[in-house]
Amino acid sequence: MALLMGAVAYDPKVVTIWGGFRSWFNEHGFPFDFVLYSNYERQAEDLASGRIDAAWNSPLSWIRSRRLAEANGRRLTPLVMRDTDRDLTSVVVVRADSPYKDLADLKGETIAVGAIDSPQATLLPCSFLAERGLRPGVDITVRRFDVGVGLHGDHIGGERDAARALAAGTVAAACMIDSNHLLFGREGTLAAGSTRVLAQTPRFDHCNMSVSDTVSAEVMRRFGDLLLSMSYVDPQIRPLFDLEGLTSWQSGRTSGYGALEAAVDETSFYSREGAVTAAGYQP
Amino acid sequence: MSASAEHVLDLGDLGFEQGAHLLVQRALRDLPPGAELAVAGLDPALVVHLEAWCRSQGHRTQRADENDDGVKAWVTRGRTDLDRWALAERAGGPGPDGVVARPQLNWGLAARGALVEPGGPEIAADLAERELVWAELAPSLYAHAASAQWDPAKAVRWDAEVRLAPEIEQAIVQIMTFLVENEQAALVVPARLLARIHPHFREVLQLLAVQAADEARHVEIFTRRALLTGGEMGTSSVSGRESLATLLTEPDFSLASFLLSVLGEGSFLNLLTFIDRNAPDPVTRQVARLARQDEARHVAFGVAHLQHQGKVDPSLLGRLRGAVEQRHQTLISSAGLNQDVFDALVVLAAGEWTPEGIRRGYAAVQELQVEMDEGRQHRLVRLGFPGDEAAELSALHTRNFM
Numbered sequence: 001m002a003l004l005m006g007a008v009a010y011d012p013k014v015v016t017i018w019g020g021f022r023s024w025f026n027e028h029g030f031p032f033d034f035v036l037y038s039n040y041e042r043q044a045e046d047l048a049s050g051r052i053d054a055a056w057n058s059p060l061s062w063i064r065s066r067r068l069a070e071a072n073g074r075r076l077t078p079l080v081m082r083d084t085d086r087d088l089t090s091v092v093v094v095r096a097d098s099p100y101k102d103l104a105d106l107k108g109e110t111i112a113v114g115a116i117d118s119p120q121a122t123l124l125p126c127s128f129l130a131e132r133g134l135r136p137g138v139d140i141t142v143r144r145f146d147v148g149v150g151l152h153g154d155h156i157g158g159e160r161d162a163a164r165a166l167a168a169g170t171v172a173a174a175c176m177i178d179s180n181h182l183l184f185g186r187e188g189t190l191a192a193g194s195t196r197v198l199a200q201t202p203r204f205d206h207c208n209m210s211v212s213d214t215v216s217a218e219v220m221r222r223f224g225d226l227l228l229s230m231s232y233v234d235p236q237i238r239p240l241f242d243l244e245g246l247t248s249w250q251s252g253r254t255s256g257y258g259a260l261e262a263a264v265d266e267t268s269f270y271s272r273e274g275a276v277t278a279a280g281y282q283p
Numbered sequence: 284m285s286a287s288a289e290h291v292l293d294l295g296d297l298g299f300e301q302g303a304h305l306l307v308q309r310a311l312r313d314l315p316p317g318a319e320l321a322v323a324g325l326d327p328a329l330v331v332h333l334e335a336w337c338r339s340q341g342h343r344t345q346r347a348d349e350n351d352d353g354v355k356a357w358v359t360r361g362r363t364d365l366d367r368w369a370l371a372e373r374a375g376g377p378g379p380d381g382v383v384a385r386p387q388l389n390w391g392l393a394a395r396g397a398l399v400e401p402g403g404p405e406i407a408a409d410l411a412e413r414e415l416v417w418a419e420l421a422p423s424l425y426a427h428a429a430s431a432q433w434d435p436a437k438a439v440r441w442d443a444e445v446r447l448a449p450e451i452e453q454a455i456v457q458i459m460t461f462l463v464e465n466e467q468a469a470l471v472v473p474a475r476l477l478a479r480i481h482p483h484f485r486e487v488l489q490l491l492a493v494q495a496a497d498e499a500r501h502v503e504i505f506t507r508r509a510l511l512t513g514g515e516m517g518t519s520s521v522s523g524r525e526s527l528a529t530l531l532t533e534p535d536f537s538l539a540s541f542l543l544s545v546l547g548e549g550s551f552l553n554l555l556t557f558i559d560r561n562a563p564d565p566v567t568r569q570v571a572r573l574a575r576q577d578e579a580r581h582v583a584f585g586v587a588h589l590q591h592q593g594k595v596d597p598s599l600l601g602r603l604r605g606a607v608e609q610r611h612q613t614l615i616s617s618a619g620l621n622q623d624v625f626d627a628l629v630v631l632a633a634g635e636w637t638p639e640g641i642r643r644g645y646a647a648v649q650e651l652q653v654e655m656d657e658g659r660q661h662r663l664v665r666l667g668f669p670g671d672e673a674a675e676l677s678a679l680h681t682r683n684f685m
Contacts, residue, residue, distance in 0.1 A: 083338075087338075088338075089334070179338070181328070181331065181335075182300070182331075182332045185298075186299075192300035192301050197327065231366070232363055232366040235403070236402065239402065245339070247361065247363040247366075248341070
């Protein structure tokens with residue numbers, strides 16, 4: 001039986017990426033197939049209930065899958081992650097000519113964030129701001145840009161709209177992942193030098209390849225070894241890595257998910273058992 | 284990790300939104316993987332952007348302490364850029380001496396001599412071996428072809444006076460109609476081959492492209508001459524089109540080149556000379572002469588390619604013979620030449636509508652056929668056929684000239 005992995009089709013390139021990896025796995029004697037989901041919630045439920053063996057999970061989906069799995073008596077392993085998924089940060093950005101010198105100055109202001117389910121542009125920065133005395137809805141007004149809801153922030157649209165609102169002057173600050181602040185500056189969404197980074201979150205980790213105990217330890221080990229053996233030198237692999245945005249697979253770890261776990265609990269995004277409890281969240 | 288990193292880069296106030304990555308990239312380029320680069324700079328977002336950029340490029344970073352001699356972060360060089368090009372190779376060399384025997388199909392459209400990243404799609408070129416398409420003459424023939432291009436609108440004096448007896452004018456219209464039909468075949472054949480040849484053999488592609496462009500111009504000038512006095516185009520026979528259709532179906536590059544260029548266009552040279560010699564008006568003479576210049580080059584390439592190939596493929600002459608025989612078999616039940624065309628050639632050479640004129644014209648066309656036969660035999664001998672065999676093969680050539 002082939003190991004069956006789920007992936008969320010947040011972009012058409014997902015078909016190319018996982019179709020390419022499937023060929024590579026099968027050529028290496030490891031039966032592998034994948035199914036595509038339109039959002040992370042159904043994938044999390046299917047992984048936790050054993051309908052699929054593995055899932056290419058967002059950090060938020062990892063949290064929900066793990067909670068659901070544990071409630072079902074199952075166990076998930078964060079097998080590998082991209083090198084580019086480790087030690088990310090999000091930033092709170094203001095216009096360069098604004099009067100804000102530190103976070104406290106934003107009290108009473110409106111702050112733009114990404115989609116309701118974006119770890120990097122909404123959940124983590126809101127939790128970070130709350131911890132520093134800027135409670136959303138109390139000390140600050142949060143303006144959300146719900147683009148690609150259900151994709152857990154993999155769709156860049158919400159962050160870009162938040163950046164545009166900042167550039168247009170309709171909000172005092174905007175939250176986004178560090179790499180997107182660089183991207184928006186380079187592509188011109190934010191004119192170069194027109195914004196300042198007012199604050200930066202502690203480091204966190206992003207996606208992981210979550211594997212269920214539906215597969216044996218031997219299959220899981222082989223799957224992990226094969227992923228870790230993929231090399232950027234390999235002409236078959238390199239274009240897939242370029243599309244997926246990594247240069248090597250690294251071992252999975254959970255040490256970078258603490259802040260998001262806290263954010264999920266603070267906002268009651270999911271229950272302890274993994275039920276969706278976030279108000280107004282409709283993937 | 285230390286403040287005494289050997290290599291220090293100061294970005295000044297240049298930010299990553301303004302191209303700072305280029306300086307970082309350049310500084311890292313000459314360091315071995317694992318080496319450290321200290322990065323200093325004044326842009327407030329420097330560390331945020333440096334970390335994000337390095338992560339995407341496979342480099343690791345570590346932030347410096349505050350006021351650490353202006354150093355903001357240390358970058359540990361990764362190896363992603365090196366890995367991308369680790370198995371890269373040069374696609375031969377840029378000049379004709381850089382042509383390789385078997386270019387990789389995944390070089391695709393890469394310029395000859397380019398450093399090609401391994402992988403990528405394979406180009407659908409089934410003519411991908413030097414010996415199948417090459418001729419040492421190709422580069423110089425292309426250079427000549429490019430310099431010898433002419434403008435159909437200006438190269439012919441279209442306003443020259445043309446006042447002919449209606450029958451003579453009608454004969455010229457018929458011959459021009461026949462020439463257009465042949466030129467269209469001569470355009471399609473190289474165009475089809477062009478799409479099948481590996482772009483590594485650049486000069487052959489260039490030459491065939493110009494050859495197709497030559498034929499395109501010929502189609503134009505012959506059509507324009509046919510319609511010059513306001514009449515209609517002439518006739519097109521089934522047998523004429525049957526003969527030309529056999530040229531389009533030959534898949535082998537050398538055989539197609541042989542049938543089209545050496546036999547067909549070779550015979551065509553004699554025909555164009557005949558028209559130039561006998562035409563009663565300056566426009567007809569001029570279009571025949573212009574086309575002949577180009578056709579001579581096409582024949583030269585065909586002969587040169589086959590001479591080259593004959594040196595490396597001892598079976599070539601046998602295959603060429605087979606191609607002639609097969610075409611003859613296919614056309615054995617065909618009349619070959621449009622009778623209207625044959626008659627028109629006689630009338631053209633006659634120049635007048637009298638018994639004496641027709642006798643003269645008829646003799647001239649017979650002489651043309653002898654010249655065509657001799658020309659074909661001559662070229663066949665140049666390719667290595669013994670004289671008697673060359674005569675035999677030439678006799679099997681289609682009655683359609685092309």
